[in-house]
Amino acid sequence: MAARRMTPLPPLLAVGRRWLLARVAALTLLQAAAAGAAAIATRSLFAALDTAPEDLPATALIVLALSGAVIATVRVAAQLAGERLGQGYALDLREALFDHACAMSASDVAARRSGYVGLRFVGDMTAFRNWARLGLPRLIAGVILIPATCLILAWLSPALLWALLPPVAVALVAIVAGGPMLVPLQRRLRARRGRIAAEMTERMALAPEIDRLGRRSGEMRRLRQRSERMIQAALARLRLAEALKALPDLVAGLCAALLILIGARTGLGTGTIAAALAVLGLLLTPMRELAGVWNHYAAWRAARDKCAAALARPRRGNYGRRGLPPGPVTLSMAGLPLNADSPPLSMTCDAGARCLLSLPEAQISHLFSLLQRLEVPPPETLFLSGIPLEQLSRGALRRNICRIGPDVPMLRGSLRRMLTLAVSSRPDDDRILDVIDRLGLRGVLCPDGDLNRRVSEGGRNLSTEQRAAISLVQAAMARPRLVLVGQDMSAAGPDLCNALGRWLKGASVTVLCAESVAARIGLGEDATTAGPAG
Known part of the structure; x- marks a missing residue:
């Protein structure tokens, strides 16, 4: 009988990919350091504008000018490391799926719909690659950059940090609480989208025969009905995903107003307020990306469940080690x-x-x-x-x-x-x-x-x-x-x-x-x- 041993999913953080993830974390820390240096330089320059506008500190100007180049370069390097991480993970998954299919019986492979087999190697791989390339690095960036920008704000003025914490905390809690709701929505969307893709992949080869049998209108009506259900699932998923991404923008104006108001009432200089506003802009970016991380995670979860089910199908069992004696066989x-x-x-x-x-x-x-x-x-x-x-x-x-x-x-x-x-x-x-x-x-x-x-x-x-x-x-x-x-x-x-x-x-x-x-x-x-x- 066929063996029921399950082929495990390849680990996301295999030895080679751990170093790539560590590189992403190091580059993110470097990005945070460049952002902090830019905030300090901004504060110094605004202070000089108030006292001696004709004698601006050259070091602060150079730091401010270079900080943008450093952040841009580091971001590209982090994206490349994330892409290598995602592509390597997708390659391991493809190999695992193909190796498992080779070990299945021919009848079990033939019983699988060819359209769904193709999706395992195309659609699901995109979800796996995006989680490793975008989701995980952005999660690390959020975990590093959000506390780092809060520390920079505390260094500028503890009063500004305490003013900013309530709306930022509310937005983060809403993102963390609303993210898991994307998982069932993403699973439903991918199931409906996968069903359409599989059917169309299989029916395109039969299109002339379908027309000859007079089934063109019926198949188009079926496609339209399933597409409408898929569109509704896509809108429900997109509505929640974009709402989570919009939360940082929702609190951005309130946070900026609080920074200016508290800065003015506590007698902080314009340089400190300007630097705080710059830090606020840096804080909102990882918050938006953190909201997007949930979408990649939900797609990864749905794809992981499908691939795990595929790898759990029975195999033909292991081969022996014996050979045959010379000559024709009995x-x-x-x-x-x-x-x-x-x-x-x-x-x-x-x-x-x-x-x-x-x-x-x-x-x-x-x-x-x-x-x-x-x-x-x-x-x-x-x-x-x-x-x-x-x-x-x-x-x-x-x-x-x-x-x-x-x-x-x-x-x-x-x-x-x-x-x-x-x-x-x-x-x-x-x-x-x-x-x-x-x-x-x-x-x-x-x-x-x-x-x-x-x-x-x-x-x-x-x-x-x-x-x-x-x-x-x-x-x-x-x-x-x-x-x-x-x-x-x-x-x-x-x-x-x-x-x-x-x-x-x-x-x-x-x-x-x-x-x-x-x-x-x-x-x-x-x-x-x-x-x-x-």
Whole structure:
């Protein structure tokens, strides 16, 4: 049975990313120091304007001028560090999701909607990246800059700090209290937006057929209804998010008025008041960003839950460590269930024998998936050369079992790449063409000898004959010990069937073949037929 072990989410603060986060914190402290120096310089310059406007302190002017450049440079550096942090985190997540999908059974992967699979690698990655790139660094900036600016205000005048604290504290409490309400709103928005994106991704490929069936209006009406619900969710999320961001602006005017009023009544100079107003501007910026942090956090929470659910899906379990002995394999099945409606399969196929399967197409396909470990067979039901399948290593299965037919997987790339997918080391072009010529497939695959021909994902730009021919060349170069031929080869032409038959006669391999195809590829009378046990 499939293992239920959950793949953990990659840690946000892995070793390399901890240093990036520490760099963001250090740069934020430097930004706070530059802001404090600018406030001190502003105070000094305003004081000089009152006493000796013709003799302004040069040091204060230089500090004030340079503080802006320092803050701007530090902010860019912090953004770059945050971007590296976010991209590194997203990369680890992509690898974890893809690695987990590779370990799932083929049927579980096929059961997932392709649109949602794409969202895991695109939409959710944006949420993860934005939390690491924007949310976490801005949270750190708020934690550092807000207390730092309050300390600068206290240094300028404790009375100004006490005047500013009540409205600032009220705004911060409202931001902290209102932020968690974004989590369910963001989750609902992402669910509705994801449903639309997944459906449109899948339906775009079927658009001409949908129109032919007269379902264009119905699908557009469905899209409009779901979009309206998504828009309502987006507005609800945006309303709260922007309200939280607006709280600092709401108290900004009141804080400025209080600074001027308290400064005038306590006899503070214009320089101190001007410096306090500058500090107020610096204080409001991290408060606004702190309100935005909640939005990134809410999106991250929703995406994290989705990815955690994806990584919790059952895996096929670990491979063993054993290899196969030399020569063709002996294949044995002991009470192997293929589906709930048919009796289990028990049979033995001797080394080098040709065994025909008298089974429905779906059961043959499932059996081949079990042999290739795309699905998980019950333990102690499948044996290769006396070794339980679950004890064999990944390499042993990959090198020694080949399936021939038009439905083998094909990746986007050159024809050369497709023909050598099943071999450990890629042979040169002369070797590839020699194998093609010996099989008599030059006219089918590359009449001009050009191996640079582009093959689309899944071999969509190839004919059924060409895809099956590629699988045969792959097997001829890989030299497997067990060859699987399914009913999909019934669609192959006579030239390809003859080429397969000639190769099988000259190859020292064990063959498992659908009975309906055996006559077409010329398997001899000595082939044995197997079906489910009665």
